[in-house]
Amino acid sequence: MKKKIAPIVIGLGLVGLAGCSDDNGSGNSETENNETEFGSVLSTSDAGEVTTDDILNQMGTSTVANQTFQLTLDSILKDKYSDAVDTEQIESQIDDEIEQMGGEEQFAMALQQQQPGMTVEKYKEQRITNAYHDKFFEEKFEVTDEEAKENTREASHILIAVKDENAEEGASQQPQAPQSDLTDEEAKKKAEDIKAQLEDGADFGELAKEESHDTGSAQNNGSLGYVQKGQMVEGFDKALFELEKGEVSDVVKSEFGYHIIKRHDEEDIDEELPQIKKQIVSKKIQENQDKVLEYYKEVLEEYNADFENEEIKTFIEDTYLSPESQQAPDQSSGEQPAEGEEQSTEEESTEENAE
Template identity: 30%
Template sequence: MKKWIAAASLTLSVTALAACSDEEASEVVVSTNAGDITKEELYQEMKTTVGEQALQVMVLEQILEDKYEVSDEEIDAEIESMKEQYGGQEQFDMFLSQQGYTEDTFRDTLKLNKLQEKALIEDVEVTEEEIQQEYEQMQKEVNARHILVQDQETAQNVKQQLEEGADFTELAKEMSTEPAAQETGGELGFFSAGDMDPAFEEAAFSLEPNVISEPVETSFGWHVIEVLETREAEVDSFEEMKDEIEHDLKLAKADRTQASAMIQDMMREADIDIKDEDLATTFDAFLSQPEAPAEEPAEEETEDTES
């Protein structure tokens, strides 16, 4: 992502220079006692170094903006939320600086990301029941501990030892592959919906306190979980949170493996015509991929009738 945005921040300059008249192109942008650099020379250098990447970003954003809308208010809300998470403006500015962004270029990042999100989730469906269930989970916080191991057989063995009276903390320190387990004994503290791996979270939120879970598989390995206690969480009303929950659920359901194919299809539909010969091959990698075969409609079954 960072690479794409770095290119995007340069794209505006490249595009502006491309439209210059001869007089503007010869305008000096830097002068030293060793010589001058004109707008045209700068454009040619930028085109050589980041031209294709910058053009890809610009065209993608233009295509997405033609179909979807991201308002300044959405970006403002995201920025303010991140400032709160980082503890204020100063800490947020430090984060941006460490990542190589200014607030303006970071806003560009968020806008492009949100445009791509809207394209990705356009056809994803979420039911009212799913939204309500997620909201109910958000009203509860869980204090849990776990033991993480590499395979299901080991997880079953851990579960059996715990049920036979083994000390959870000591067993976690002995067997857990989690780096922090030696210090924490597998304790995670309180967490709420959306904080953990979905499979882990689903298991933890369905457990009663002091019950050992069946082994739960996540991308990290196999977990044996015990919930120590639960408590109510302070959240906004359902109506205030409904849209955000729906968006997050759709994003979780979306098939991200289809993102590249979706972008390729949109590029083809855009009928891209590059006027600059030096950039003529910019989209070859996108457009040369074979199109996904369209699904054939299922044939309707017909009953044989005697005439």
């Protein structure tokens, strides 16, 4: 039932582009960072030369400007937060992920499936770069422990889904919706029966495993983990945040069917606060794109950043840095399955489509 909240972290740009403008040679060479210096002339023939400008023009101003902006921010935030990020710890975490997946070859194949062209080395670089951006946003959108706790609940639920009538006509608006053959009336009655069983002392987790149509959470006793206020569909969200610790809701209707929601005691919330805060920051970023651009502009000014090419400079200023602009740069979370994050439940996939 969660709404999709995508982390807004600038991903790595095109490796090597940053070194093109100052290199007047015609051959390739490796820098101390193992990045290729392509040179200004890439090929020659009787028909003429192909230069880096030819390639960049083929890519287009917007693409080059986006990458320039991203790489500029990456380098600034690396300089600003290098002492605050433990790169060795990140690399060690990735090494553990590689081992858990059965070795670097299997890990690399998984990366390729998720993002063609991604290598293990680039993935490590991307994770470290993302950590610099995380620090930047954590500083700008500061979340206190109190705020995190007030806006977070640990919840489980049992969903009794309603049959999607559109599916019979091959025109379902929710192609990944939980499967059900129950009419609205039947689903409501079944949910009420389950609620009655709970009141008679039945175990919530066992009923979730047996009855819930949210197969993702059902496998874990109906658990949705920790969720933030506003992360769930409206009716579900309202009911959850009205519950006391340990309390179970009445039957709650949403576009997916009927829910019975349980709020847990949240005994281990202190241990989860770092990750909870990160999720809240991600949500704030998505809801405050104008502030994100303001913060970018401030850090560029702090570092006296300037864009030498007039077309690129104009594009970046008009697109990202002007008062009228509300558009954030092309962004990528850089997140891969190998990080071990929880997989989205079936209903989360549904919500992404429904929203």
